[in-house]
Amino acid sequence: MGKESLKIVTIGGGSSYTPELIEGYILRKDQLPIREIVLVDIEEGKEKLETVGEMAKRQIKAAGLDWKVTLTLDRFEALKDADYVTTQFRVGLLDARVKDERIPLSHGVLGQETNGAGGMFKAFRTIPVILDIIDDMREQCPDAWLVNFTNPAGMVTEAAIKHGGWERTLGLCNVPIGHTKGGAEALNMPEEDLFFHYAGINHFHWHRVWDKEGNERTQEIIDVLYNPESEARGDMENIHAAKFLYEQVKDLEMLPCGYHRYYYIEDVMLDHSIEEFKEGKTRAQVVKETERRLFELYKDPELDHKPEELTQRGGTHYSDAACEIIASIQNDKHTEMVVSTKNNGTITDLPYDAAVEVSGVVTGKGFVPYNWGAFENPAARGMLQVMKGMEETVIRAAITGDYGAALQAFTVNPLVPAGQTAKTLLDQMLYAHKDYLPQFADKIKEIEENQPEDVQYVDELMKSN
Template sequence: MAKDGLKIVTIGGGSSYTPELIEGYILRKEELPIKEIVLVDIEDGKEKLEIVGAMAKRMVEAAGLDWTVTLTLDRKTALKDADFVTTQFRVGLLNARVKDERIPLSHGILGQETNGAGGIFKAFRTIPVILDIIEDMKVQCPDAWLVNFTNPAGMVTEAAIKQGGWEKTVGLCNVPIGHVKTASEKLGLPKEDLFFKFAGINHFHWHKVWDKSGKERTDELIDLIYGPNQNEDDNHLKNIHSALFHYEQIQDLHMLPCGYHRYYYIEDEMLEHSIEEFKNGETRAQVVKETEARLFELYKDPKLDHKPEELSQRGGTHYSDAACEIIASIQNDKHTEMVVSTKNNGTITDLPYDCAVEVSGVVTAHGFEPYNWGEFPNAGARGIIQNMKGMEETVIRAAIEGNYGAALQAFTVNPLIPGGTIAKTVLDEMLYAHKEYLPQFAEKIRDIEENQPETVQYVDELMKTNVKEKV
């Protein structure tokens, strides 16, 4: 820790989530001896950074704190002597997410931020940037902790630890928070009286639950949540459709699924809903753009000095508060129980030792100590998660090397992308669409531009119109 107080740097400081981050720090003012908060963004995010940065300053002032809030576009200088670095950036901004969703959906396959083709391309754009950030950190703040909640959080965290060599990395997700809330409500018990054990990878984990008497309540919760009276409102995820799971399948698991398992366990219904949104010009990215526009109009109000309730309508609410709690727990050796993405180290025996997994454990001054899970006794769960991890490792390799063959391999392995011609078609279209943010694939993209005029024309026309489908 810096002698005169903590310096916390946020990459992607112009995000609409930043007010929640500032609120989290303020709520922990007795635990966090903050001196300076630095909000960093890029030139394209300058306007949003200035708006949300001014609001952050108002929030700190209203709380009666003497913290300095600094706004900058100079990432390298900002990182100098940082104690904690949080990452919440989106390469290509929300327009890139629109392409991630609309291009695959125009071919009748899922387009989504962290799953399917969209998730793969978000990783392609993001992984080189996190590795660049780590190279700056090695020089500017070699002892800092990296707290990542940039999606796809699992792959970004794995790249940071395994390829970037930054062992002091913790990845975050807000999804387990909703599952804990649901279990508490269904059992009529405070969450403090329950013990949760999550295991898997980001947006692809399962969990078990016990009460204070030591009795496991997992199967009971499966009946309450996914039985004949299951309710779409139990989803707690505002950013994905609340289709109902097949009860018998969840019973067979003897584990509670992640909300994102809907994309795999009930793929047809989720895809149908996403295609309908696409046809109506209402993909999630388009909805989020409208939500963000309203939020930033609120943030412009010089009298607003607290987090508005409207922020909870964004799908990532609670991410920032979880990040603040991790920082407080490391700083104070609190041993807070949390669910994070971290290096496996044998926690899940079915997955590679050095990969990133998302598991329960405690946050200490020396980092995250996971609870041992062992193996998945259900062969169905074991098989699909090993397939998903193989896909993630292939995505990371393709992102770093700019390896087109590996990219096509990742598309083929992904359960949500049909193999063969459609995989290659969508891959080529998305490479062209995101060419500005994929310098590692420059040679292949030039080849597409020169030799595949139909690909170029299709993407250009699709992004000009509200609907152009092949479904």
């Protein structure tokens, strides 16, 4: 039925973010002729899917709309004739994130959802699944757009485009939205009166800012946000708001991403993470409690709107941005956004076929990026190239199950100490996530048979969770 009547499928439909996604569609009801929204999940997520699905139905009814909402565990059938597919799933659920954080931190190494060892393992678990989804889409909805906000969004998007061959893929992150709002606030100006130019890779981008008269305002924002007298600002809900080093940011002549804290002030961030670990309050553990409270709210048969508590989850604006991408493609709106997409020469310092996160406009034919060119700051350029090399290696390991590639990725990653620590971490995390890593099955069996100390260590650690 094409553009006259839309079917939108969300994989990971039982996510706590889904009410924001539904709200975003409702806000764009005049732009999106939706006939059906299909929420898909797995057996382990069935209860959450039913809870969120009923809430979605209440939201749509309260808005006076007649959209059909379908809940299913059958992904293949759900994708039949879809126009847009959004992905927001977590392989291994939040318990896997707990392992991603606690195992590295138990060794004094950063454990984080998308950075360091944890981020690499999330990619190992997720990339084979996104490629399976694409296989299903190729058969069931060959013309559909894939809008991914499953983390690590950059690597998942690159795998989808480069290895899955799905050119109609756009990756989303809420971080640039927060930074844009923060930059406008620092200048005490409306966002629409400023131009924000982002470039880099997901959770590792920088940006510059101009006003409508063509005056660059980047250094002014740096001075407001990062001078020694300013208070540290929490530009993100889900990571510690430690202060960047003013002289370093000033030298960059660009504004950093909030996640750059893990690289520019690694010691401060690691110390804070270790303290959280010792107190049993890693981010994953906090999120599990937040989600528990959210789903209790969602069960209320009177609740028919997104609750304010969802902002505590750390993903505010993700879902709304996904809705705007769909609306902009559907209506050729040329909405200015920041997405992960195929480089195609946008950043000359990175491979042509790599995924990059950059500014541009979303049109009826997809995303058109604004050219960035080369990074003038050699330190930023060097760090970016190392990180992209790491990502490419992670993706290769995730697809092939090559242990040597996985170890190479751990060695290249700046947040993992190279050598025996990297190998020990890799082996322990492979064992910990064995149910979700079939591509590494032979190596995991070897670890279980020959490295009982690693197996025992992980089992004891997770018992103490």
